[in-house]
Amino acid sequence: MNAGMTQFVASPANPDTEVLTGSVSLESLAPSRSWSPRSIAIIFFAWLILQIGCLFTPGLLDDVDSIYTEIAREMLVRNDYVTPYVNGIRFFDKPPLMYWMAAASMRIFGPHDWAARLPLAIGVLALLLAVYTLGIRLFRETSPPDAPDRGGFYAALALATSIGPFLYTRFYIPDILLALWMTLGVHLFLIALDRIHQGRSSLLPCLSFAAVMALNVLTKGLIGLIFPIGFALLYLAITHQLSKLKYLHLVSSLALFLGIAAPWHILAAIRTPSIPLPSGLGLPERGGWAWFYLYNEHIARFLGQRIPHDYGQVPITLFWLLSIVWVLPWSAFLIPAISDHVRDLRNRTLISPRRYEAALSLLLWTALVLGFFTLSSRQEYYNLPALPALALMSAGLLARADSRDASSRTGALRWTICFLLPLSTLVALVCGYFSIVAPHPADGTDIASLLAANPEFYNLSLGHIFDLTGAAMGLFRGPLIAVALGMICMGFGSLILRQHKHQYAANLILATATVITLLAAHEGLTRFYPILGSKDLALAIDRDGLQPNDQIILDGELTSGSSLIFYTHHQLHLINGNVNGLWYGAFWPDAPRIFETEDSLRHLWSGPDRVFLLTYHPKARVDDLAPYGTVHILAAAGGKTILTNR
Numbered sequence: 001m002n003a004g005m006t007q008f009v010a011s012p013a014n015p016d017t018e019v020l021t022g023s024v025s026l027e028s029l030a031p032s033r034s035w036s037p038r039s040i041a042i043i044f045f046a047w048l049i050l051q052i053g054c055l056f057t058p059g060l061l062d063d064v065d066s067i068y069t070e071i072a073r074e075m076l077v078r079n080d081y082v083t084p085y086v087n088g089i090r091f092f093d094k095p096p097l098m099y100w101m102a103a104a105s106m107r108i109f110g111p112h113d114w115a116a117r118l119p120l121a122i123g124v125l126a127l128l129l130a131v132y133t134l135g136i137r138l139f140r141e142t143s144p145p146d147a148p149d150r151g152g153f154y155a156a157l158a159l160a161t162s163i164g165p166f167l168y169t170r171f172y173i174p175d176i177l178l179a180l181w182m183t184l185g186v187h188l189f190l191i192a193l194d195r196i197h198q199g200r201s202s203l204l205p206c207l208s209f210a211a212v213m214a215l216n217v218l219t220k221g222l223i224g225l226i227f228p229i230g231f232a233l234l235y236l237a238i239t240h241q242l243s244k245l246k247y248l249h250l251v252s253s254l255a256l257f258l259g260i261a262a263p264w265h266i267l268a269a270i271r272t273p274s275i276p277l278p279s280g281l282g283l284p285e286r287g288g289w290a291w292f293y294l295y296n297e298h299i300a301r302f303l304g305q306r307i308p309h310d311y312g313q314v315p316i317t318l319f320w321l322l323s324i325v326w327v328l329p330w331s332a333f334l335i336p337a338i339s340d341h342v343r344d345l346r347n348r349t350l351i352s353p354r355r356y357e358a359a360l361s362l363l364l365w366t367a368l369v370l371g372f373f374t375l376s377s378r379q380e381y382y383n384l385p386a387l388p389a390l391a392l393m394s395a396g397l398l399a400r401a402d403s404r405d406a407s408s409r410t411g412a413l414r415w416t417i418c419f420l421l422p423l424s425t426l427v428a429l430v431c432g433y434f435s436i437v438a439p440h441p442a443d444g445t446d447i448a449s450l451l452a453a454n455p456e457f458y459n460l461s462l463g464h465i466f467d468l469t470g471a472a473m474g475l476f477r478g479p480l481i482a483v484a485l486g487m488i489c490m491g492f493g494s495l496i497l498r499q500h501k502h503q504y505a506a507n508l509i510l511a512t513a514t515v516i517t518l519l520a521a522h523e524g525l526t527r528f529y530p531i532l533g534s535k536d537l538a539l540a541i542d543r544d545g546l547q548p549n550d551q552i553i554l555d556g557e558l559t560s561g562s563s564l565i566f567y568t569h570h571q572l573h574l575i576n577g578n579v580n581g582l583w584y585g586a587f588w589p590d591a592p593r594i595f596e597t598e599d600s601l602r603h604l605w606s607g608p609d610r611v612f613l614l615t616y617h618p619k620a621r622v623d624d625l626a627p628y629g630t631v632h633i634l635a636a637a638g639g640k641t642i643l644t645n646r
Contacts (some may be wrong), residue, residue, distance in 0.1 A: 016367040027048040034136055035149035043128050043153070046160040047509065050123040050518055051169065056114045058526045059535030059563060065171035066533070066563035067581065068094070069116040072102035073566060076111070082267045083289075083618045087558060088571055088592040090272060090585035092292040094265055098174045107636065110213060113557045113566070114533075120169055120176065124160075127180040129390050132156040134187045138358035143399040150402050154395035154507060158638050159388060160516040164326020167462070169523060174219045175384040178227075181216035182369075182385045185228035187208055189235070196247045203249050214260035222298050227385060238360060258414055268293070278589060282307050302376040308580055321382040323390065325371060328513055330394045333422040336411030338363070358396065364463050367390040375595055380462065391400035400504045413498050416491075416506075424491030428484040435480035438473035447475055447530055448639030464531055475527055483519035489513035530638030540635035541612050544644070546570060551604055553596060555615035558582055561640065564614065575601055582583055591602035602628045610646040618643060 028601055060066040071084045071091060081277035085093045086101055109115035132152040139151025147153075159165055188209040192202040211227070216224025227415035236242045272289035286289060286472055300306045304313070313338045314322070324331045341359035344351050369386035401409035441450065450472035473480065490513035497506035530536065541552065541564070552570050554561045557577040571594065578586055578595045585591060596604070604611050606628040621633045625643070634642040 013199065024049070030222070034140060036149045036153065037150050039132070039153040039156075040129075041360065042508075043156045043160060044125070045134060046157060046515060047125050047128055049123075049515060050160065050166060051124050054170070054519075054522045055117055055121055057522075058529035059531075059533045060113050060116075060566055061171050061532045062175055062534055062562050063559040065090075066566050067558070068098060068172045069102055069113065070562065070566045072099040072116060073106060073111050073569075075099055075103045076107060082264065083271050084575060085585075086562075087565055087594065089582050089594070090289075090588055090591070091585060092272070093581065094174065094288055094292075095218045095221055095298060097215060098172065098177070102172065106560060111440035111566075111569075117172060120172060123177050123180055124165065124169055126389070127165075127176065127183060128156040128160050128182040130180060130187065131159050131391065134183060134388075135392055135619065137187065138354065138361070138378065138392065139396045139399045139433035141352060141354055142396065142405070144403040147402065150451065150504075151392075151395050154398045155388070155392045157507070157511050158327065158391040158395055161511045162327045162391065163518070164322075164381070164384060164387055165520075166518045167326075168384060170522070170524040171380070175381050177219045178216065178223070178385040179388050181212050181219065182227055182231075182365070184212045185216070185386045186231060186365060187227070188212065189232050190357065190361065192248060193241070196244055202247055203252070206249040207252045207256050211260060212484045214257045217261045218264065221293075226372065229366060230372075231365060234364055234368065235360065242626055272588070275589075276433045277588065296523070308583060314378050316374050316378075317376050319380065319383065320370060322380050323386060324388055326381075326383065327390045327394065329424070329510060330391060330421055332415050332423075333394040333397045334390060336408070336415060338392040339407070340397065340400075340411075341393065350375060358392075359524070362396075364394050366393075377463070396509055398503065409501070409503070412503070413495075416495050416498055421491040421495055424487040428487035428491070431480040431484040431487070434473040435477050435484065437470075438477060438480075439471060439476045441471075445475070446529065446637060447472060448470065448637075450475065451639075452529065464528070468530070468632065476524050479520040479524040479527070482523075483517050486513045486517035486520065487514070530640075532638070534561045534563045534638075534640060535567055536637050537561070537614060537635050537640060538564045541568055544612075544634060546612075547610070550610045550612065552612045553601065553604070553614070555613060555617065555621065560616070561614045598624075601625075605629045605645050606638065611644065613643045615641055615643060 007412050060069060067086050071086045074085045074088075075081050078085065080535050081096065081100060081103070084094070084096060098119075101123075105115045106112070107117045109118070132149070132155065135152025135155035136149045137152075140148045142619050143150040147225060159306060165176060165179075188205045192209065195202040195205065213228050215225055216228065218224075233242075236244060269288070269290045272286040274291070277283040277287050279285075284540045296306055324334065327334070341363055344355055344359035345363070346422040366386045366389045369389075370383060373382045373537040396440065397408050398412060401412045451467040451510040452469050454466045490510055493509040493513065494506040497503075525532075546568060548554075548570075550570070551573055552568060553563060553573045553575060554564070554577060555575050557579050558572070558574060558581060560577075561572070564570075571592065573596050574582075575592045575596045575598070586595070601613075602625065605625050606614075612634065613621065613625075616639055618636070619631065622645060625645070632646070634644045636642070
C-alpha cells in the first residue's frame with residue numbers, strides 16, 4: 001500500500017470497530033497538545049485589549065443589551081433565578097444561562113454595566129482557547145515542524161480580531177457563546193471517535209459533550225441540540241461510521257444532559273402554567289411559558305410565524321455574504337482554503353486521516369449552521385456559530401504557507417494582492433476622504449441633528465448605521481483617521497512581508513492593523529452611543545434627586561429607552577407600549593400596571609407626583625402637556641429628551 005493511502009483494520013478491543021491507519025500512526029489520532037507560551041500570550045494580549053479594554057464604554061444599549069442585563073439585575077433583586085422578569089413583567093424569550101452569568105458577576109462586583117458584560121468577555125477568551133486547541137489538533141501535521149501550534153494560533157488570532165466576533169460582543173447577546181459550545185462540541189466528538197478507534201473508553205468525552213449541549217440549550221434553546229447532534233450524525237453517516245453510535249454512551253450522556261438542562265425547564269413550566277389568553281390575536285385559548293418558549297420561540301420562529309413578529313429578516317444572499325464579512329480580514333484566504341479542503345475530500349485515500357478529518361469537520365460545520373438558517377428565520381448575526389470553522393479554515397492555509405507549502409504561499413499572496421489590498425485601500429481612501437472633507441461640528445452638537453432617520457432598518461441589529469450622513473462624519477474624524485491608517489498597514493504592510501516570505505510577521509501585522517481598526521470602531525460606537533443608549537439621560541434623572549414615588553415614563557415601547565431601568569433601578573411606565581417583548585408577559589395577573597395612555601399621562605402630569613418623560617418628540621409633547629402643568633426640559637441627547645413637570 002502507498003504511504004499516503006488509508007487502511008481500515010479491526011481494533012483488538014472492539015472487533016467490529018474500524019481503525020483508521022495509514023500515513024499517520026494510530027497514536028497520532030490522539031489529540032495533539034503542543035502549546036506555545038508565546039502564542040497563548042499573544043492571544044491573551046489581543047483579547048485583553050479588545051475585550052477587557054472595551055468593557056467599560058459605552059453604556060448599555062437600549063433594546064436587548066440593557067433588557068438582558070436588567071433581567072439579570074432583577075433576578076438578584078427578586079432572588080428568583082427561574083422566571084425572568086424585566087420591568088416587573090415575565091419575559092419568556094430566552095433561556096437563563098446568560099442571565100445567570102450576568103447576575104453572578106453583578107453579585108460579586110456590584111450592579112455595574114461592565115460587571116454584567118464581564119462574563120461575555122470571559123466567554124470570548126474561552127472560545128479563543130477552544131479554537132486554539134482544536135486548531136492544533138487539525139493542523140499540527142501541516143504546520144511548521146518547529147511551531148506545531150501555528151494553525152491553532154492563527155485561528156484564535158483571527159477570531160479574536162475579526163469584525164463579527166468583536167461587533168457582536170459590544171452588546172449582551174448569547175450568540176458568541178453558541179460559537180464556544182459548538183467548538184467544544186466538535187472537538188469532544190472527535191476525541192470520542194479517537195478513543196473508540198483506539199479501543200479506549202469514550203465515556204469522559206461523551207459526558208463532556210452532553211454537558212456542553214446542556215449549556216448550549218440553556219444559552220439559546222433547542223438550537224443547542226440541533227447543531228452539535230446534527231454535526232455528529234452527519235459526520236458518522238458521511239464516514240460510514242454510524243455503527244459507532246453504540247460506543248458513544250448514549251444513555252449516560254442523555255442522563256447527564258437532562259440532569260443539567262431539564263430542571264430549569266421543568267421549574268419554568270411549573271411556575272408559569274397555562275392561563276386563558278385573549279382571542280383574536282393568533283394565540284391559543286390557553287398558554288403559558290411552555291407554549292411561548294417551546295413553540296413560539298422555536299418552531300414558530302423557524303417558520304417565520306412567531307407572535308409578535310418583532311425582528312427583521314436578512315435576505316439569504318446577504319446572510320451568506322455577511323458570514324464572509326464577519327471574518328474579515330482573514331476571510332481573504334477562505335477561497336483557497338475551501339478549495340484545498342474540497343480537494344482533500346475528493347482525494348480521501350491520498351491524504352492522512354487527520355487532514356481528511358479537518359476538511360470534513362470544517363466544511364460540514366459551516367454548511368450545517370449556514371444551511372439551517374438559510375431555511376429558517378435569520379438575522380445578520382445568526383451565523384456566528386459558523387465563524388470558528390471559517391477562521392480555522394483560513395488559519396489552516398496560513399499555517400501551511402508557514403511550513404513552506406508552495407501552493408498555500410501562492411494562494412495567500414495572490415488573495416492578499418487580489419482581495420485584501422484592494423479592499424483595504426478602498427476603505428482607507430473612503431475613511432481618509434471623509435476625515436478631510438467632513439465639516440467640523442460645533443461644540444455640543446447633538447449627533448441626532450446630523451443623522452437621517454431610517455426606521456425601516458431598525459429591526460436589524462446594525463440598522464442605525466444607515467442613519468449616518470456626510471455631515472455626521474465630522475464627529476468621527478479621529479476614528480476615521482485611525483481606520484485609514486490601520487487599513488494601509490493591513491494591505492500594504494502584510495503584502496510587503498508576504499512578498500519577502502515573512503509569513504508569520506505578515507500575519508502579526510494583519511492582526512495588529514485589525515486591532516487598531518476595531519479600537520477605532522469602538523471609539524466610533526462610543527461617540528454614536530447617544531443614539532443607541534440612554535445612560536446619560538438616566539444619570540441626569542438621578543442627579544435631579546429621583547425619589548421612589550417619582551414616575552419615569554417612556555413615550556413608546558420599552559426598547560425606546562430600556563437602559564433607563566438599569567441605571568435608575570426604577571420601574572418604567574410606557575405610553576402605548578404594550579407591544580413586542582412585554583406583550584405576552586403582560587397577560588399574567590402579577591404584571592404591574594405600567595401601561596399608560598395619552599389620557600393617563602395627562603392625569604399624571606397634573607398630579608402631585610413628579611414625572612420624568614423620555615420622548616423623541618419634545619415639541620409636540622410640550623404643546624400637549626403644557627395645559628396640564630409646567631413642562632421643563634431636564635436633559636437631551638441622541639434625539640431623546642427628558643421632560644419633567646417639576
